[in-house]
Amino acid sequence: MKQRNIFSATLLFVVSIVSFSQLLTSFALAAIVEEKSVEEKTPEEVKGFEIAARSDRSDRGFGDSEAKMTMVLRNAAGQESTRSMRFTTLEVPDESVGDKSLILFSTPRDIEGTALLSHAKMLDPDDQWLYLPALKRVKRISSRNKSGPFVGSEFAFEDFTASELNKFNYKYLREEACGELQCDVVERFPRYENSGYTKQISWVDTTDYQIRKIEFYDRRDSLLKELRFEDYRKYADAYWRSHRLVMKNMQTKKSTDLVYGEYKFGVGLTDNDFVKGRLSRLR
């Protein structure tokens, strides 16, 4: 009995120390981020932000969308494996909060029914829940894993969730031709914690304000990946969507294609379609 008490007390003690230190670090980090945003912006930073904001706002008001998606993973030897999923998004009008999204897998068959629900935030970690159909278990997961591979692909978790305007600081570099279009070239620096990138360089066209290409630079500031956005189509005379995203890892020579089917807008989704209680009721 005595031994048990000592044991429990020790466990409790360790628990409280660890959680306290966690709390302190998060406060300290919040303070640093705060300081940075108050700094005076250079003309290049202002222009960079404006270009990104114009691109982001060209998509404003889409409401909700649903699309089927196939992911083709290719290793250096060219061997392929595929995953298919359904991707639904709910726009959250408040610019200080991110959108909500839900990914439901249908292949490979052993992970059919697996679902990932995300409530994106700006600088705070996103809220994420994973649904495991074999046990019918809903599991809140840590969203610290920004730079880890998404289902074994060349896309990192942050490549999906970090398209929000205020997740980055921007700097305008130059204007140059990109295919048939002209593009503004803008550097962007992740403001959120635990990013795997020091910076990204984005090419945004000056006609439709859509992103055409992104280069990702790793923690050593060397080129890691290149993402091309192809096959843009316009919906409802307002919203552009790329239907083919090609991500190439320049270091490992692996690549992943994301091929989208037809998008549906105005599906009538609400906040209640993006809650954890829905995850076991998706199929």
Next chain:
Amino acid sequence: MKDFFRQFLLSLVVLLVGCGVAVASDSEWDLSGNTALQLRGFSQNALWPEQNSSDAEVSVSGEWEVRWRSEEGDQRASFIPFARWDENDDERTHMDLREAYWAYEGRAFEGSAYDGVDFELLVGVNKVFWGVTESVHLVDIINQTDLVEDIDQEDKLGQPMVNLALQQDWGLLNFYLLPYFRERTFPGQDGRFRAPLPVDWDDAEYESGAEEKHMDLALRYSHYFGDVDVGVYYFHGTNREPRLEVSPNGQRLTPFYDQIDQLGVDVQYTKDAWLWKLETIVRDGYDESFMAAVGGFEYTFYQVYESNADIGFLMEYQYDDRSSKEPITIADNDLFVGGRWSLNDTQDTALLAGVVVDDETSETFFNIEAERRFGDSVVVELRVRAITNAESDEPLYSFSRDDYIQLQISRFF
């Protein structure tokens, strides 16, 4: 068996109604499932004389999933039969309906004083999981354990129910009416993982005069507040865990199912790479009321050594102050320590290794689970389980010669 066929008929009716609705409309059907070959090799021959003397066991299983969703998306149905054939144990050769339900979702009270409420009504056989911890699933109670499948108690029998789910801004409310009780499956006379006497689980006894037809009830609230996920429930009905009593002829154990009232709470606090977990229950059953809890953490190091792999550390403490008259538990004063290694590769290769040590008796349970996908549709799973330090008067002693390696090859379609 009778039980199974009754369920089968019921679900067939549900399915036919579903089909009837489906034929007229442009609805969605999905057919999937898996078949698996399972090989077990035991380190020693069995402890009890009537058990099969072979140290190898071959079995084959299949699970078929038929799913349907209406064109409007407001109705869905599911039909999932499962079957296993085992060469040694007749009781492990069994069938079950994991799911067979029809569900309708809609919005009620729209335009009334309330702003409307999203609901789903589900009728039929379903599986429901509650909880957050890894080493023991203490609060999970709706479904009976299909114990012949695996001693880890994660396989469950389908539970007939009427379930009403109400989604509100302030959380999810679930009401369950459970009109029919499922008896726990136990290994037969030839099977491994059993007490000195086999359990005669077809001949169960009940505290309630209604026996397995007692109407069980459950109400659960679940939601999240920032980084904290919470679930609270109340359950009234037939205990899923039986007390085992020696039958009058002294040849068998008879399961006895009491009526219980149980309150359960599960909490998870997710911060950075930490998951802090706690499950606790208070149960008023056969003897005096008791409480039980399991709590601990999971911490993950992401992308270790600049690879894509993650390594997680898990630690949980299991506590249970039930009296010796209640159904036996081994998770009474135990420490679980484990590690999870995920490669995050295209094959989803993962390994989980853990050990549970009883703080008082030093009984120790080792568990290793590894899995990897080959191609697009084959999954290979390896499990190793071993027990040490089990003295003859302790619950795990009966399994002490059942250390085993299991290889399972599943093909999904």
